[in-house]
Amino acid sequence: TLERTFSIVKPDAVQRNLIGAIYQRIENAGFRIVAAKMLHLTREQAEGFYAEHQGKPFFEKLVNFMTSGPIMVQVLEGENTIAGYRELMGKTNPEEAARGTLRADYAVNHTFNSVHGSDSPESAQREISYFFAADELCDRED
Numbered sequence: 637t638l639e640r641t642f643s644i645v646k647p648d649a650v651q652r653n654l655i656g657a658i659y660q661r662i663e664n665a666g667f668r669i670v671a672a673k674m675l676h677l678t679r680e681q682a683e684g685f686y687a688e689h690q691g692k693p694f695f696e697k698l699v700n701f702m703t704s705g706p707i708m709v710q711v712l713e714g715e716n717t718i719a720g721y722r723e724l725m726g727k728t729n730p731e732e733a734a735r736g737t738l739r740a741d742y743a744v745n746h747t748f749n750s751v752h753g754s755d756s757p758e759s760a761q762r763e764i765s766y767f768f769a770a771d772e773l774c775d776r777e778d
């Protein structure tokens with residue numbers, strides 16, 4: 637079934653000029669990018685986006701990192717995209733990420749882990765609408 641997910645290319649990857657490499661891997665995997673933009677998050681935006689992690693030991697580090705430089709945010713569309721994109725990313729901790737995944741190849745550590753992807757349909761909906769208005773998503777029935 638056709639699904640959309642929300643994806644971030646994080647500051648560590650943008651800073652190392654990996655936007656194109658990561659977009660290539662996303663497209664090679666068969667996902668269509670239906671919206672995209674570059675942003676430099678404010679503290680308020682980052683804290684709101686990661687509200688579910690408020691109070692966790694890594695929260696401050698996560699917010700500091702996510703506001704440290706520009707990111708790319710995008711919406712991906714395709715069959716089974718939420719699980720499929722998580723598979724492409726690999727586990728959150730790059731030391732546990734399977735060979736050939738984005739995090740295995742690009743992540744520096746558990747925090748500087750290069751990419752984000754929604755973990756459920758509910759998160760996908762919340763995260764997409766956190767950064768994109770409905771009219772910023774393009775139809776790509778190609």
Ligand code: CMP
Pocket residue numbers: 689694698728746747748749751752753
């Ligand atoms: P992300 O998929 O963006 O969702 C939450 C982020 O918190 C996660 O990627 C990691 O970057 C970070 N994170 C989650 N768990 C830990 C942890 N145990 N230590 C450090 N950072 C973490």
